Amino acid sequence: MNSNPKLKDLYQLITELHTLAHRETLNKPLYFFSRRQKAQVAKFLTELYYEQKLLSEDTYKDIKKNLNLIFFENFSQQILPATTGIIASAYQKKEMYLNTSKVLGRDILEPREYIGIVPEVASDLDAPSLVTAETPPNYQQPWHDHGENREITFYTGSSISKFKTEGIEHEIQADFGDIIIFPPKTWHTIKNPTDYPVMNLSVKLPSALLDRGKVYQGSVGQGEKRTLDQKADHVFGHDLNDLEMPYHIRVYVFDEGKSEHIVSHKGKSLLYPLEGEYLATTQYFKNKTFRKGDTLLLDAETEASITNINGKGKIYTVILKENRAKQT
Incomplete structure (x- = not known):
């Protein structure tokens, strides 16, 4: 490490974070809060000293990579008191995001849902966020960016994703299964050109949905589109290793009538039905029902049998790369 005395506070924080990682505690909420707060200070000092060319x-x-893992570790631990279970839609955090549409001439409410986050942790949003957003028919969001956050959005229907670079507007057509990646400080928006609502799911890192930041002069980033790759029979996904993201995305597809997926991942995973109704069985419970709006959380290495019971189905899944484990 650099011996510059100005870096003493930063290196002391990093040492404390490593110490906290190996400390047993009965007060988990206080433990996570303390670790998160220290990581936030370390992040600030890292940016400061990098700008001053001390790093x-x-x-x-x-340092940034390790701090991002800490933020995601805290988030994943706060989802449920248990490590495996189903959170019903009624118990998840929801918001109605108010925007004014000049084109439609009226206020628009955009429904938001924080996947897997119970209302009790709504005050702790300075963490990676997994968010659903419903774009109303024939509506375009206001232009915005997310500051230092990278946004990766998964589309469930036809949409037009837009971004600007140096004042020039660009459009990307997105359909079911596509993801659009916006780097930090990228001025962008989403337009729904259809006559029905379209939902998208976004993962924002390294911070939470501190939504709609100031517009950076010139808008430094560019949008990128990626399409689903087939990973196995009826399993599709996006691997984000080149972006050093601490998660992967999978979509499990179910045929008409009964079909089954046996699911197990090396990291914790969040399973969010996009359509259909399902029975889930694990070593902890048998034949529990979940459907669109609910979230099934599986602990690392936990096997689940998931069977659809009501027509075709699709389940969107985020697999957390805990401890930098290689994902399957």
Whole structure:
């Protein structure tokens, strides 16, 4: 590590974070809060010292990568008191995001749902967020960015994703299964050109939905579209290793009538039905029903049998890469 005395506070925080990681505690909420707060301070100092050219590029990236893992670790631990279970839609955090549409000439409410986050942790949003957003028919969101956050959005229907670079507007057509990636400080928006609501799911890192930041001069990023890859029979997904994201995305597809997927991942996973109704069985419970709006949380290495019981089905899944484990 650099021996510059100005870096003493940063390195002390990093040491404390490593110490906290190996400390047993009975007060988990206080533990996670303390660890998160220290990581936030470390993040601020890292950015400051990097701007002052006190940190090398490699050191800066390594510290940021480890801090992002801490934020995601805290988030994943706060989802449920148990490590495996179903959170009913009624118990998840919801918001109605108010915007004014000049085109439609009226106020628009955009429904939002924080996947897998119970209302009790709504005050702790400075963490990665998994969010559903419903775009009303024939409506375009206001232009916005997310500051230092990278946004990765999964589309469930036809939409037009837009971004600007140096004042020039670009459009990307997105359909079911596509993801659009917006780097930090990228001015962008989503338009729904259809006559019915379209839902998208977004993962924002490294911070939570501190939505709609100031517009950066010039808008430094560019949008990128990726399509689903087939990973196995009736399993599709996006691997984000090149972006160093601490998660993967999978979509499990179910045929008409009964069909089954045996699911198990090396990291915790959140399973969110996009359509259909299902029975889930694990070592902890048998034949529990969940449907669109509910979230099934599986602990690492936990096997689940999931059977659809009501027509065709699709389940959107985020697999957390805990402890940098290689995902399957």
